[in-house]
Amino acid sequence: MLPLPNLDDRNFEQLVREARDLIPGIFPEWTDENAHDPGITLLEMLAWHIEMQQFQLDRLTLNHDRKFLKLLGETPKDRVPATTSLSFSGASEPILIPFGTLLRVGELPFETVRAVSVLPDSEQQVSLSTSAGDIVVIDDDMTSGRVTIFPFGENGDVGASIVITLWNGLPHSMPLSLWIELEEQNPEHRIPARYKHFTPSGKVEWSYWQEQGGEESPVGSWIPVMLERDETYGMHQSGPILFTIPQGAVPVRQIRAVLTAGEYNDPPRIRRLVWNEVFAKQGQSLCMTECFDGIEEVSSASQAEAAATPHIELEHALFQQGSLAVQFKQAGPAGGWSDVQESDYKVELAADRVLLTFPAHVKLPSGKQSIRVIALSPGFEEHIYLGTGTGISGQELLLPIQQLLPDMLRIQVGWLAEDQSAMVWYDWERVWDFDESTADSHHYVIDEAEGVVRFSDGVHGVAPPSSPCPNIRIISYRTGTGVAGNVKENTIHEFDFFNYPLHVTNLYPAYGGAEAETLNEAMHRAKLSIIDPKCGITAEDIEKRVKEIPGLRIVRVKAIPGYNTTTKNYPKERAFGHISLVIVPYSRKPLPRPSIGMIQTIRTHLEPYRLLTTTLHVIPPEYIRVTVRAIIVVHPRYEGREDDVRQMLSKWLQPYGDDASTGWEFGKSIYKSDVYDIVHRVPGVQYIQDVWLRAEGRNVNHEEGGDIRIPPNGLAISGDHDIEFIISNG
Secondary structure: OOOOOOOOOOOHHHHHHHHHHHHHHHOOOOOOOOOOOHHHHHHHHHHHHHHHHHHHHOOOOHHHHHHHHHHOOOOOOOOEOOEEEEEEEOEOOOEEEOEOOEEEEOOEEEEEOOOEEEOEOOOEEEEEEOOOOOEEEEOOOOOOOOOOEOOOOOOOOOOOEEEEEEEEEEOOOOEEEEEEEEOOOOOOOOOOOOOOOOOOOEEEEEEEEEEOOOOOOOOEEEEEOOEEEEOOOOOOOOEEEEEEOOOOOOOEEEEEEEEEEEOOOOOOOEEEEEEOEEEEEEOEEEEEEEEEOOEOOOOHHHHHHHHOOOEEEEOEHHHHHOEEEEEEEOOOOOOOEEEOOHHHOEEEEOOOOEEEEOOOOOOOOEOOOOEEEEEEOOOOHHHOEEEOOOOOOOOEEEOOOOOEOHHHOEEEEEEEOOOOOOEEEEEEEEOOOOOOOOOOOOEEEEEOOOOEEEEOOOOOOOOOOOOOOOOEEEEEEEEOOOHHHOOOOOOOOEEOOOOOOOEEEEOOOOEOOEOOOOHHHHHHHHHHHHHOOOOOOOHHHHHHHHHOOOOOOEEEEEEEEOOOOOOOOOOOOOOOOEEEEEEEEOOOOOOOOOOHHHHHHHHHHHHHHOOOOOEEEEEOOEEEEEEEEEEEEEOHHHOOOHHHHHHHHHHHOOOOOOOOOOOOOOOOOEOHHHHHHHHHOOOOEEEEEEEEEEEEOOOOEEOOOOOEEOOOOEEEEEOOOEEEEEEOOO
């Protein structure tokens, strides 16, 4: 980066002297330059004003930089914890690992992001069924990663299926996870979890075999599995499928995946099937909160009946390990929270979760998210109170433990009730600064560099009120590192909370960990976003947006302004307001075309970028098969080497390029002169007697001189060339 210039480089005397030196050239009649002249007085006043401006401009602080960055709609990014995938094994019976279970790499903590059931080590058998009904049993170990199978056949046939048989069976009513690893088919941009804008090319339905005549009976039926989440998105990327087998009497030993509709651009190839997989995120929850719905607005009799047996299920591991506190939300527009006495609720530890129940005499609040449960890890109780409000503006309080993940901090500030009997707590919100805070805003700022929480001045935001007892407390606190969390594979082996002899490891390196962005890094990112904004105005913009779509594997994309498939004489005739996107997907099939799912995904993704008056068309390429008929005179030494010419022409007439990123230019005409040039590159060719070109495809125009014009979305491919050699006389 270039060094910043010194703007305050001229003083008052220099500015006055420079101005007086310009007078003879600008206004020669001005001859009186003494101090008493009014013009000199004005020059001195302007010089003083410029000197003050230079002084102020040259003293931009970090706070000024933050304000300028905010004007661009940007703020420095927080620290991001790393993520990895874990696999458990060694269980003698099904064991539930709760959401939030703590694992370690030395002193570096990780927590599971959801619950998972660890199944006992069991032999499994994989069999494949074709659409014609043929069954192939896979004898290889699918957990080793040493074999690759096509679950729906090499062509991705509708009706083909894969069946996984586990001899020990699957437990009922427990969260199950099956990791499906594909063979080198992951997209450049992975589809995030719960992403709603991706339309799978193939529709995959999962089911389990329900025996109806007793154990191991051949009579039964396939029952659809209600998937909690399919992070493979129909086997378009590696990831887990999450599901639960409903409660039933007959053991479930088989699950099946069937391709019921659609067509893959590149049929999936499975490299590994691993049970007991769960994602884990680096960091440790020291305090967390979870809210639940209260009772509905019903009659008093119904309310008493409903309040007799209400219970709340708490699944996070911290609820099982730490101490709990409960709050009820108060009615009214203010919406404060009041603490519930320990005698008014009961905590029961079940096998896999905590049950929170309330006696019949406790009046539960009504409304959404009106019951809050707070969990504290052992040893964090002494840090829960940040301090006592002073009522003075700009109060600062130290953070109790460093390497805080700022987006996971939640703070409450309490006001004594009117009768001074109890504290009413209000949630406060984190902001980057108090510029947009009003006099009644409950806002605070986190200063990680100094390790403090800063409150406002009482004008731009409320200042915490003075109190005789601590009234500023934490209800959510999580620590974590950035880059240090990107550990290598097979490094996580320790985990807390359970005494079961389980083995755990991370199959893949952790990824995504990043340090908090500095102000200079944020400003550099903002500059790049201005130079290369994310928009869809030009054809190049649209092509970039297509390449950013998660889940798609695209070899080539071309945006053609003013064209749709009904345009006949492009570019002389244009369809104004139309843009056609030509998509060449990655595929092992010849002449690939985008699937219906891929087309729909592209349309959905580009809709926010589309100009209001523009119609986008997502179309496949038009493959034009070009055949060359040539009579060539060659040296006698090269007799019988016609294949050299055919190979040279085939290498030239191909749509992808040697590195799968280049190839025949969309819509480029095939000229006889280019054919002459290509053929003359072959060793031994002396001259060409004649060349004829023939093209097969839609919207092809054979011109009078023998050249071939193809449509704008056309790509030339090589045909069966007819090459005739004539041996020269030497």
